[in-house]
Amino acid sequence: MLRQLEKLSLEADGRYATAAELQFLKNYLAAADERISAYEKIRDAEEAIIEQVDKQLRAQNPHIFRKGNQDYAAVCQRDRRSVLRLAAAAMLFADLDALRDGFLLWYRTIIKAFKDEKAAQATYQVLPMTVNQVLGSEAAPLMKPVLALTQSILAE
Amino acid sequence: MFRQLNHLTVVADGRYARAEELDFLREYLATVETRISTYEKIRAEGELMADKIQAKQKAENPHCFHYSQRDRSEICRRDLVDAIRLCASAMLFAELDLMRDNFLLWYRTIVKAFNYEKMADSTYGNLLPSMIKQLLTPEEQRVMQPVLALSSSILSH
Numbered sequence: 001m002l003r004q005l006e007k008l009s010l011e012a013d014g015r016y017a018t019a020a021e022l023q024f025l026k027n028y029l030a031a032a033d034e035r036i037s038a039y040e041k042i043r044d045a046e047e048a049i050i051e052q053v054d055k056q057l058r059a060q061n062p063h064i065f066r067k068g069n070q071d072y073a074a075v076c077q078r079d080r081r082s083v084l085r086l087a088a089a090a091m092l093f094a095d096l097d098a099l100r101d102g103f104l105l106w107y108r109t110i111i112k113a114f115k116d117e118k119a120a121q122a123t124y125q126v127l128p129m130t131v132n133q134v135l136g137s138e139a140a141p142l143m144k145p146v147l148a149l150t151q152s153i154l155a156e
Numbered sequence: 157m158f159r160q161l162n163h164l165t166v167v168a169d170g171r172y173a174r175a176e177e178l179d180f181l182r183e184y185l186a187t188v189e190t191r192i193s194t195y196e197k198i199r200a201e202g203e204l205m206a207d208k209i210q211a212k213q214k215a216e217n218p219h220c221f222h223y224s225q226r227d228r229s230e231i232c233r234r235d236l237v238d239a240i241r242l243c244a245s246a247m248l249f250a251e252l253d254l255m256r257d258n259f260l261l262w263y264r265t266i267v268k269a270f271n272y273e274k275m276a277d278s279t280y281g282n283l284l285p286s287m288i289k290q291l292l293t294p295e296e297q298r299v300m301q302p303v304l305a306l307s308s309s310i311l312s313h
Contacts, residue, residue: 017245025188039172092173093161
C-alpha cells in the first residue's frame with residue numbers, strides 16, 4: 001500500500017491522478033477499519049497466540065525444539081513472536097511484498113542454515129489456525145493471505 | 157501523512173504499534189472519501205478556475221500580466237494550473253510539509269524574482285480560496301482549507 005501510495009503521489013505531482021489510480025485508495029479504505037481492529041486484536045492476544053501455538057506443537061512432539069542436548073524453545077518462541085508481529089504489520093499496511101523481501105526470504109535462509117525446517121513446517125502450519133481462532137470469522141480473512149505467504153515461504 | 161506512515165511502518169517492525177500511534181491512520185481514513193471527492197472536483201474544474209481567475213484579474217487591469225514588455229498570461233496560467241493541482245494533491249495525501257518544502261518555498265522565490273507579489277496576493281490570498289469555496293461542500297472545504305491557508309501564507313503578503 002505504501003509503495004503504491006508513494007508512486008501515486010509522485011504521479012500526482014505532474015498530472016492529476018486518474019479515477020483508476022484513486023480506486024486502490026478507496027479499496028484500502030473500505031477495509032482499513034477492519035485491518036486496524038484485526039491488528040489490535042493480534043497485538044492484544046499476542047501472548048495467548050504464542051502460548052497456544054507452543055502447546056500444540058509440544059503436544060505433537062515434546063522434543064520438537066530440541067537439538068542434541070539443548071532445548072531451543074525460547075529462541076524459537078522469540079522468532080515466532082517476530083513473525084506474528086511482522087505478519088500483522090504487513091496485513092495492516094497491505095504490503096505483502098515488503099514482508100516477503102524484507103523478512104521472510106531472509107528468515108528462510110536462517111531456517112535452512114540451522115536445519116530447522118521441520119520445526120518451521122510444524123509452526124507455520126499451526127500458527128494460521130491459532131490466529132483464525134483468535135480473530136473470529138470477520139477479521140480472519142484479512143490475515144489469511146499474509147499467513148499463506150508466510151507458510152509458503154517458511155514451511156515449504 | 158507519508159512521513160507519519162513511514163514512521164509507523166518502522167515502529168511496527170520492532171514492536172506492536174500502540175493505539176495512539178494508529179490514531180492518525182484512523183483520522184486520515186475517516187476523511188479519505190471527502191478528500192477523494194474534493195480532489196475529483198478540483199481535477200474537473202482546475203483549468204476552468206485558472207481561466208476565471210485570470211479573466212477577473214484582467215478585467216481589473218488589462219495589463220496585469222505584462223512583464224518585461226510582454227504579455228505573460230500563458231506562463232502565469234501554466235503556473236496557476238500547476239499550483240492548483242499540487243494543492244489538491246497535498247490535500248489528498250494530507251502532506252502539507254512536502255508541499256511547503258518542495259513547491260511553495262521555491263515558488264515564492266520565483267514570485268519575488270519577477271515582482272509578481274501583487275498578483276500572487278490577489279490569486280492565492282483572495283480569488284483561488286473564494287473560487288474553491290464555491291466549488292466545494294462545507295465538508296470538502298474543511299479538508300481543503302489548511303492547504304489553501306498554507307499557500308496563501310507563503311505566496312501572498
